[in-house]
Amino acid sequence: MAGTDKTKDMTSGGPAIILVDPQLGSNIGMTARAMLNCGLAELRLVRPRDGWPSEYAEAAAAGATVVLEGTKLFDTTADAVADLKRVYAATTRPRDMTKTVVTPRQAVAELTALPPGCSAGILFGPERSGLINDDIALADTVMTVPLNPAFASLNLSQAVLLFGYEWFLASDETPARQVVMPTSEPAAKEVLINFFERLESALDETGFLVPIEKRPAMVRNIRNMFQRVGLSDQEVRTLHGIVSALLGRKKKP
Amino acid sequence: MAGTDKTKDMTSGGPAIILVDPQLGSNIGMTARAMLNCGLAELRLVRPRDGWPSEYAEAAAAGATVVLEGTKLFDTTADAVADLKRVYAATTRPRDMTKTVVTPRQAVAELTALPPGCSAGILFGPERSGLINDDIALADTVMTVPLNPAFASLNLSQAVLLFGYEWFLASDETPARQVVMPTSEPAAKEVLINFFERLESALDETGFLVPIEKRPAMVRNIRNMFQRVGLSDQEVRTLHGIVSALLGRKKKP
Numbered sequence: 001m002a003g004t005d006k007t008k009d010m011t012s013g014g015p016a017i018i019l020v021d022p023q024l025g026s027n028i029g030m031t032a033r034a035m036l037n038c039g040l041a042e043l044r045l046v047r048p049r050d051g052w053p054s055e056y057a058e059a060a061a062a063g064a065t066v067v068l069e070g071t072k073l074f075d076t077t078a079d080a081v082a083d084l085k086r087v088y089a090a091t092t093r094p095r096d097m098t099k100t101v102v103t104p105r106q107a108v109a110e111l112t113a114l115p116p117g118c119s120a121g122i123l124f125g126p127e128r129s130g131l132i133n134d135d136i137a138l139a140d141t142v143m144t145v146p147l148n149p150a151f152a153s154l155n156l157s158q159a160v161l162l163f164g165y166e167w168f169l170a171s172d173e174t175p176a177r178q179v180v181m182p183t184s185e186p187a188a189k190e191v192l193i194n195f196f197e198r199l200e201s202a203l204d205e206t207g208f209l210v211p212i213e214k215r216p217a218m219v220r221n222i223r224n225m226f227q228r229v230g231l232s233d234q235e236v237r238t239l240h241g242i243v244s245a246l247l248g249r250k251k252k253p
Numbered sequence: 254m255a256g257t258d259k260t261k262d263m264t265s266g267g268p269a270i271i272l273v274d275p276q277l278g279s280n281i282g283m284t285a286r287a288m289l290n291c292g293l294a295e296l297r298l299v300r301p302r303d304g305w306p307s308e309y310a311e312a313a314a315a316g317a318t319v320v321l322e323g324t325k326l327f328d329t330t331a332d333a334v335a336d337l338k339r340v341y342a343a344t345t346r347p348r349d350m351t352k353t354v355v356t357p358r359q360a361v362a363e364l365t366a367l368p369p370g371c372s373a374g375i376l377f378g379p380e381r382s383g384l385i386n387d388d389i390a391l392a393d394t395v396m397t398v399p400l401n402p403a404f405a406s407l408n409l410s411q412a413v414l415l416f417g418y419e420w421f422l423a424s425d426e427t428p429a430r431q432v433v434m435p436t437s438e439p440a441a442k443e444v445l446i447n448f449f450e451r452l453e454s455a456l457d458e459t460g461f462l463v464p465i466e467k468r469p470a471m472v473r474n475i476r477n478m479f480q481r482v483g484l485s486d487q488e489v490r491t492l493h494g495i496v497s498a499l500l501g502r503k504k505k506p
Contacts, residue, residue, distance in 0.1 A: 034411060036404040064404065098434045098485050106429035145418075146427040151289040153315065158287060158414050165398075165415055174399040176359035181351045232351050 014167055015088075015111055016042040016121035017160055018080050020135055023049045023127050029060025030157035031124075032067035038164030043071045044080050044121070077123065077135045086111070086120040089139035090159055091131045092152060101142045104166040110141075112170050122163055127156050184232035195236050196223050199243055267420055268341075268364055269295040269374035270413055271333050273388055276302045276380050282313025283410035284377075285320035291417030296324045297333050297374070330376065330388045339364070339373040342392035343412055344384045345405060354395045357419040363394075365423050375416055380409050437487035448489050449476050452496055 017035055022028050022045060032043060045052060052073055061068055074080035081087050088107050102110070111120050123139055125131030136142065145154065145162050154162070179186070200209065200219055209215045229235070270288055275281050275298060285296060298305060305326055314321055327333035334340050341360050355363070364373050376392055378384030389395065398407065398415050407415070432439070453462065453472055462468045482488070 030408060030411075033404075033406075033408065037400045037407055037411070039401040062406065062408070093433050095435050098432065098437065098488065100430065100483070101433050102430045103427055109429075142433075144427075146425040147290045147421060148292040151286075151317065153286075154290055155283060155286065155315070155410075157408075158283075158290070158411065161411050161414060162418055165418070168400060172399040174356055174397075176362075177353065177355045179351065180346050180354050180395075182348050184351065230353070235351065 014040045014042070015086075016044050016084065016119075017163075018044040018046065018077070018121050018123045019048070019156070020046045020077050020080075020123055020131060021049065021126040022124075022156065025050050025054030025056030026060040027127060027156045028054060029057035029062075029064075029068070030155075031160045032057065032061040032064040032071075034157050034161035034164055035067050036064040038161070038168040040164050040167060041067060041070065043067050044074060045071055046074045046077050046080050048073070049126075077138055081121055081123070081138055083119060084121045085118045086114060087123060087139040088120070088141050088143040089123045089131055089136045090143045090145075090163065091125060091136060093144050094133070094136060094142060097133060097136065099136065099142045100140075101144050104143055104145055104163045107141070107143045107163070108166045108170045111167075124156060124159055179230050181232045184234035187231050187233045187236045191233060191236050192226070192231065195239055196226070198240070202243060202247060267293045267295070268339075269297050269337065269372075270416075271297040271299065271330070271374050271376045272301070272409070273299045273330050273333075273376055273384060274302065274379040275377075275409065278303050278307030278309030279313040280380060280409045281307060282310035282315075282317075282321070283408075284413045285310065285314040285317040285324075287410050287414035287417055289317040289320050291414070291421040293417050293420060294320060294323065296320050297327060298324055299327045299330050299333050301326070302379075330391055334374055334376070334391055336372060337374045338371045339367060340376060340392040341373070341394050341396040342376045342384055342389045343396045343398075343416065344378060344389060346397050347386070347389060347395060350386060350389065352389065352395045353393075354397050357396055357398055357416045360394070360396045360416070361419045361423045364420075377409060377412055432483050434485045437485035440484050440486045440489045444486060444489050445479070445484065448492055449479070451493070455496060455500060 017031065017040060019028060019031065022031075025048075028043075028045065028048065035041070035043060048054070050056075052071070053068070057068060058065070072080075088102075093101055107122075114120060122143065123131055123135060125135070143163070145159065147154065196219075199222070203209050209218055226239075231239070270284065270293060272281060272284065275284075278301075281296075281298065281301065288294070288296060301307070303309075305324070306321070310321060311318070325333075341355075346354055360375075367373060375396065376384060376388060378388070396416065398412065400407065449472075452475070456462050462471055479492075484492070
């Protein structure tokens with residue numbers, strides 16, 4: 001989706017994203033893009049198979065160069081987490097280890113509750129095999145994305161995106177539902193009532209609102225239908241024009 | 254991430270995902286994979302640029318063939334939504350249209366509240382340009398993913414994934430935080446207390462728990478440290494072994 005406003009950069013740092021043994025440069029690039037979509041800035045790579053920097057990563061990052069330029073390389077997972085104080089391992093539920101397992105939303109709740117300066121990171125394993133148990137044992141907690149158990153294999157960048165999305169939502173204040181009116185204001189009720197009364201008198205003239213004992217209910221139904229739209233001033237003017245046109249009263253050319 | 258259990262397929266139908274003018278077959282394949290990750294089954298394509306079927310789509314779907322095989326082709330967006338009763342357009346906030354805008358979470362809340370048989374779909378635009386206004390006008394509501402406003406351009410399959418993730422979560426009952434113990438049970442408190450008392454008496458012998466007036470606080474701190482772990486029976490046995498080993502009492506070979 002398009003729509004970028006560089007004056008509102010919400011890249012706030014957040015936990016480091018650590019890719020262990022990533023294989024495809026394109027997946028590293030898509031990871032960088034997903035990170036920046038969600039305001040995450042710090043990418044660490046442990047032994048990227050195809051070397052670093054990577055032209056495939058740059059192409060797939062689709063402009064998220066700030067993330068790629070800051071990427072740090074490490075020889076071991078232990079090195080990559082050495083300075084961190086809280087580490088999550090993104091993987092499916094471990095089958096042979098006793099481990100605390102959280103959802104991404106819970107991980108974000110825990111991360112945002114950490115005291116200032118308590119640096120954190122999330123480990124993600126290689127595309128085909130996921131994290132090995134020795135790397136999972138370096139983490140405090142396992143983070144598992146709830147997904148269709150019959151098809152739970154996520155693309156690497158998709159796994160990073162789902163964590164990042166929860167990270168971004170934690171500080172996001174977008175209303176769940178809103179009416180966006182770029183060119184106009186919501187119509188005041190008197191503007192609406194004026195339109196209703198004009199429409200109803202036009203319908204009276206045409207004999208639509210009969211029989212008379214049903215008129216009150218018909219009027220309420222018509223008013224409710226238009227109320228539900230949440231009309232703007234401009235839209236009420238358009239409706240007046242429609243009524244005029246249907247009545248055969250042309251506007252001035 | 255690995256981990257697939259085909260006996261627990263949670264593919265439940267859900268709204269149709271409609272890709273309008275998708276360009277890259279690989280993005281269609283990644284979309285199919287993301288859909289199946291989230292239990293979404295129905296994919297519709299309007300004028301896929303590089304034709305259909307697509308070998309790139311099959312490669313990128315990583316096994317989500319059930320989605321690809323059921324994919325339906327349409328010549329126009331109007332045809333693709335004709336049988337649907339509720340349509341969302343996934344795009345950024347419209348700048349020049351009056352439109353209701355919801356988050357993906359809100360869209361899912363509305364979709365799950367629809368009466369049975371009220372079929373629905375989500376429109377996604379082409380990779381570079383997004384949905385055109387005429388297609389947005391076919392939708393009841395715009396769905397916009399809250400993202401870093403300085404870098405809001407999502408990969409097509411990532412946009413589908415974020416909707417699908419919210420769709421899946423709406424019926425998911427995964428605990429936010431749990432301790433997974435594959436091979437053992439949480440230890441009963443008497444097992445823990447038995448270990449504590451053994452450890453403390455061993456520490457008394459070595460002269461660690463001095464001076465005597467600080468012993469109660471030291472014991473409490475040690476006990477709280479182990480309590481916080483949430484130990485399993487097996488782990489308590491391991492700790493007994495560690496204490497024995499440190500005391501120099503070898504196990505039988």
